[in-house]
Amino acid sequence: MSLAEALQHGDLTRLPSRREEDWRWSDLRGLIRALPPAAPAFSGALPPGPFAARFPAERLCLVNGRGPDTIEIAAGENARLGLRLVAAGEGQGDGEGQGGGEGYVGRLRLTLGAGASLVLLQTHEALTGGYLAQTDLEIVLGPGARLERLVLVADAADAVAVTLSHVHLAEGATFVETVLTTGARRQRLETRLTHAARHSAATLSGLYRLAGRRHADLTSLIRHEAPQARTDQLVRGVVDDQARGVFQGRILVQPGADGTDSRMGHHALILSDRAEVDAKPELEIYADDVSCAHGATVGALDAEALFYARQRGLSEAEARALLSDAFLGAVLDRIVDPELEAVGRAWLEAAVSPEVGPGAETLA
Amino acid sequence: MSALLEVRDLSARVEAKAILDRLSLSLPAGEVHAIMGPNGAGKSTLSHVLSGKPGYEVTGGSATLDGEDLLALEPEARAARGVFLSFQYPVEIPGVPALTFLRTALNAQHRARGEAEVSAPDFLKLVRARAGALKIDFDMLKRPLNVGFSGGEKKRMEILQMAVLAPRLAILDETDSGLDIDALRIVAEGVNALRAPDRAMLVITHYQRLLDHIRPDRVHVLAGGRIVASGGPELALQLEREGYDKFAAAA
Ligand SMILES: Nc1ncnc2c1ncn2[C@@H]1O[C@H](COP(=O)(O)OP(=O)(O)O)[C@@H](O)[C@H]1O
Ligand SMILES: [Mg+2]
Numbered sequence: 001m002s003l004a005e006a007l008q009h010g011d012l013t014r015l016p017s018r019r020e021e022d023w024r025w026s027d028l029r030g031l032i033r034a035l036p037p038a039a040p041a042f043s044g045a046l047p048p049g050p051f052a053a054r055f056p057a058e059r060l061c062l063v064n065g066r067g068p069d070t071i072e073i074a075a076g077e078n079a080r081l082g083l084r085l086v087a088a089g090e091g092q093g094d095g096e097g098q099g100g101g102e103g104y105v106g107r108l109r110l111t112l113g114a115g116a117s118l119v120l121l122q123t124h125e126a127l128t129g130g131y132l133a134q135t136d137l138e139i140v141l142g143p144g145a146r147l148e149r150l151v152l153v154a155d156a157a158d159a160v161a162v163t164l165s166h167v168h169l170a171e172g173a174t175f176v177e178t179v180l181t182t183g184a185r186r187q188r189l190e191t192r193l194t195h196a197a198r199h200s201a202a203t204l205s206g207l208y209r210l211a212g213r214r215h216a217d218l219t220s221l222i223r224h225e226a227p228q229a230r231t232d233q234l235v236r237g238v239v240d241d242q243a244r245g246v247f248q249g250r251i252l253v254q255p256g257a258d259g260t261d262s263r264m265g266h267h268a269l270i271l272s273d274r275a276e277v278d279a280k281p282e283l284e285i286y287a288d289d290v291s292c293a294h295g296a297t298v299g300a301l302d303a304e305a306l307f308y309a310r311q312r313g314l315s316e317a318e319a320r321a322l323l324s325d326a327f328l329g330a331v332l333d334r335i336v337d338p339e340l341e342a343v344g345r346a347w348l349e350a351a352v353s354p355e356v357g358p359g360a361e362t363l364a
Numbered sequence: 365m366s367a368l369l370e371v372r373d374l375s376a377r378v379e380a381k382a383i384l385d386r387l388s389l390s391l392p393a394g395e396v397h398a399i400m401g402p403n404g405a406g407k408s409t410l411s412h413v414l415s416g417k418p419g420y421e422v423t424g425g426s427a428t429l430d431g432e433d434l435l436a437l438e439p440e441a442r443a444a445r446g447v448f449l450s451f452q453y454p455v456e457i458p459g460v461p462a463l464t465f466l467r468t469a470l471n472a473q474h475r476a477r478g479e480a481e482v483s484a485p486d487f488l489k490l491v492r493a494r495a496g497a498l499k500i501d502f503d504m505l506k507r508p509l510n511v512g513f514s515g516g517e518k519k520r521m522e523i524l525q526m527a528v529l530a531p532r533l534a535i536l537d538e539t540d541s542g543l544d545i546d547a548l549r550i551v552a553e554g555v556n557a558l559r560a561p562d563r564a565m566l567v568i569t570h571y572q573r574l575l576d577h578i579r580p581d582r583v584h585v586l587a588g589g590r591i592v593a594s595g596g597p598e599l600a601l602q603l604e605r606e607g608y609d610k611f612a613a614a615a
Contacts, residue, residue, distance in 0.1 A: 307417050308455040312469035312525065313443040313476065322468060326459025326508075 003028060003162045004134040007103045010035055025246040025278045026188050026217040032160065036132055039064040039089040039102035047127075049084045050152065051343045055121045057081055063088050065106030065135065075113030075142065081120050083108075085135055087159065088127040101130025101159070109138045112145035114170075119337050120149040124163070129156035137165045141173035143197070148176040150340040152347050155184035157214060162188045169229075171197035178205040178335050180344060182351055183214030183243060190219040195229035195257070206235035207331040209324070209351045210243035210275075217246035224257040224287070231262035236331050238324045239268065239275040249294075250282040257287040264294040269301055269327055271320060325349070366431050368393040368564045369414075369533055374425035375589075376413045383409045385589035386425065391533075394561040398575055398600060399568045401586035402608040407568045408452055410586070411537045415449040416442050429533060443469075444476035446532025450522040450539050452568075457509040462521065465509045466491065466528055473529065494527040498554050515542035523554040534558065534565045540574035552577030572604040587612045 006014040006028075017029030042063040049059055059082035061067050073079050089102035112118055141147055155161045161184050167175055179189055193202055208216040222231050237245040247266045268277040281294045301323050309319035328348060335341040369391040376384040383406045391397050401407050413420050414427055416439035427434045434442055457465060471481045482490070495502055498520050510518050519539050526534055536555065540548055555565065555578050567578055575583070575597065583599040584591045585608070592611045593599065603611075 302455075303418070304455045305457055307439065308451065308457070309465075309469070310439040311415050311417075311443055311447075311449050311451075312465070312529070313440050313473035314469060315440050315472065316438070318468070318472060319440075322460060322465075323457070326457065329459045 002134065003132065003160070004105045004136065007035060007038075007105050007132060007134065022219060022248055025244075025248075026186060026215070028160065028186065031186055032132065036101050036103040036130075039087075039104040039131065041066055042086075042088040044088070046084075046086060046088070049082065049125060050123055050154075051121065051346070054343050054346065055080075055082060055339050057121070059084055061086060062106050062108060062135070064102070065104035065133065067106070067108070069107060070109045070111070073112045073116040073118050076115045077113070078117045079119075081118060083120060083122045084125060085122065085163075086125045086127060087131045087133055087156070087161075089131055101128070101132060103132040106133070106135040107138075108135070109140070111140045112142055112147055114142040115144045116142065117146045118148075119340065120147065121340060121343060122149050122151045124151070124153040124155060124161070126154060126156040126159060129158045131156070132160045134162040134164070137163070139165060139167045139175075141167070141169050141175060143170045144172045145170070146174040146176075148335075148337055148340065149178075150335060150337075150344055151177065151179040151189075152343070153179065153181035153187070153189065155182075155187055157185060157212060159184040160186045163190065164188075165191045167191060167193040167202075169193065169195050169197070169200035169202065171226075172199045174201045176203040176336055178207070178331065178340070178344060179218065180207045180331075180347055180351075181209075181216050181218075183208060183210040183216035183245075185213070186215050186217075188217045188219060192221045192223075193231075194223045195226055195231070198226045198228045200226070201230040202232070203334060204231070204233040205331050205334045206237075206247075207328050207348070208235075208237035208239070208245050209328065209348070210237070210245055211240045213242050215244045215246070217248070219246070219248040220250065222251045222262070224251070224253040224260045224262065227257055227287075228259040229257065230260075231264075233262075233264040234331060234334065235266045236328050237268040237277065238271060238328060239277055240271040242272070242274045244276045244278070247277075247279040247281070249280070250284070251292065253283075253285040253287045253290055253292070255286045258289045260287060260290045260292070262290075262292050266296045267327075268298045269324060270298060271301060271324070366428060367391055369427070369429060369566070370431075371414075371427045372425050374410075374413065374427055375423045376409065376420050377423055378409065378420050382423070383589050384413065387586070387590045389584065389591060391564045391566060393564055394559075395581040396559065396565045396567060396578060398578075398580040398583045399566060399586050400570070400572075400583060400600060400603055402612055403570065405586045406589040407586055408537055409589075411449055411452075411535045411566075411568060414535060415439060415447055440472070440476065444473045448526050448529055448531030448534045450519075450526060450534065450536040452537040452541070454510050454518040454522055456511045458511050460509055461507065462505040462509040463491065466505075466525055469525070470528060491524075491528060494524055497557065498524050498527070499550055500524055516544065516547040519543060519551055520547065520554075523551055527554060527558060530558075532563055534563070535568070536565065537568045538570060539567075540569055540571065548574065549577060572600045575600045585611045
């Protein structure tokens with residue numbers, strides 16, 4: 001059951017539904033009444049992507065799922081790359097996501113040879129609305145390879161989008177990802193990561209900043225299958241209006257994965273009484289000598305801090321934005337590459353600022 | 365003509381508990397008045413009601429700034445008109461450097477008044493000068509506001525914000541509590557430096573100590589939610605000798 005299967009077979013019954021445990025907060029079966037036509041190949045010229053100036057590197061594009069199907073970084077190579085995942089259908093949608101949009105499925109395999117290193121800026125861009133899309137990424141890191149990616153997701157408000165990343169870490173490989181999203185009508189950003197050999201390390205960071213009726217679901221499954229691997233996950237979110245944030249984090253420590261060190265944190269702020277956050281952090285441990293911890297909080301903005309800022313002259317909206325921004329900033333502190341960090345901060349500034357609103361399409 | 369701050373028969377409650385009881389106070393421009401009173405008298409409540417903290421219900425009376433109704437305004441609108449509150453318990457703002465916070469506040473006030481924003485170099489120059497006078501290490505201003513600051517540092521940071529924001533009406537709620545004698549002197553000098561003909565200050569304190577350094581024009585005793593006595597600076601000394609009991613009984 002997946003959106004990709006449903007789109008490929010034109011079969012609604014293959015959509016994930018709320019009856020499936022890990023789709024209960026992101027039901028697609030009950031949401032989608034009809035499957036859209038397949039998106040045509042895009043013939044126009046793409047505008048320059050976001051942050052072209054701040055992150056000057058070669059860009060690869062997948063438009064409506066079409067583009068290269070593999071990226072290979074050879075053993076020992078150092079690379080910087082932009083990956084643009086663009087929805088550019090002809091349809092506009094009716095604003096409710098019912099009809100009008102197009103559907104597509106994209107697939108890409110990214111491999112890093114032994115000792116290779118890649119800094120990747122992955123942007124999800126929308127030049128249209130109402131689309132239904134699934135993108136599957138397979139990411140394979142060879143021994144000692146290192147990948148850091150910053151994923152900026154700016155989907156249309158009426159889009160339904162699923163992105164699934166399978167990440168495979170060989171011995172001593174390092175994977176650092178930071179996912180920033182403003183949500184969509186329904187949006188799932190899922191990472192399934194396997195520590196397949198010892199001494200691999202994963203730092204997973206996520207941030208959702210949702211307003212209006214947007215939804216974002218950050219789901220992850222981290223499998224520790226070998227000893228001495230590390231996972232460090234932190235997700236923070238702010239939801240306003242009638243938006244809904246979902247965090248499902250599962251860390252599975254398999255028998256024999258002794259010496260695993262893993263920690264997971266999810267913290268969310270709810271700014272409106274009609275907004276919602278659903279969270280399910282899970283640690284399942286079948287190995288010995290394991291160090292695991294998780295923390296989860298959901299709360300409101302501190303009323304004392306809000307009044308303090310307003311007493312100094314900030315409007316209520318400015319005060320809320322400032323405090324939310326500061327709360328989310330802890331996620332950006334985890335980005336290692338300085339250029340990516342600067343991009344992440346500029347993105348958040350634009351997403352939080354009340355004048356600009358969500359979406360990073362126009363950023364340079 | 366009414367005084368800069370004119371409070372008449374102000375009554376207010378919080379969570380159904382009546383705290384201010386027909387409180388009246390007149391504070392002319394250029395003057396510094398002290399408000400003294402026992403714990404629980406309603407001093408902080410008065411400062412919160414005047415600055416617009418949510419959660420308080422005004423049940424009667426009025427408060428005006430330059431003749432304009434303060435109570436109808438949002439807290440940020442009061443701030444833009446020049447109301448500044450130095451908090452008894454300054455709030456920690458994690459993730460926001462003190463400099464960023466202060467610049468955001470200053471420019472928000474400028475925008476609200478239709479004035480030009482202050483440029484980054486001008487702002488830094490202003491803050492450097494004011495911080496130096498208050499013996500605040502400039503590097504401290506790069507840290508998140510009040511996070512991990514000592515009690516004295518937090519109070520000095522309040523006075524720094526007051527100096528930069530240059531309010532019309534400054535309300536200092538127990539700015540002296542928790543300060544050692546040196547910090548008290550620095551804070552008092554900071555306050556004295558801000559005395560001006562078009563500015564008024566309301567200095568709330570529990571002890572007479574601060575008033576040795578800040579000579580108030582008048583002293584008011586707040587007990588049981590109202591002003592029960594007013595006089596010159598000598599009233600503070602009398603309170604120090606005799607305690608509040610006599611006045612508490614009068615309320
Ligand atoms: N949020 C609140 N809920 C209930 N009672 C309160 C609240 N805030 C203050 N009070 C009460 O109001 C009275 C006055 O408090 P306060 O203004 O802080 O006094 P002061 O600053 O003079 O010590 C006290 O009895 C206090 O317990
Ligand atoms: Mg008090």
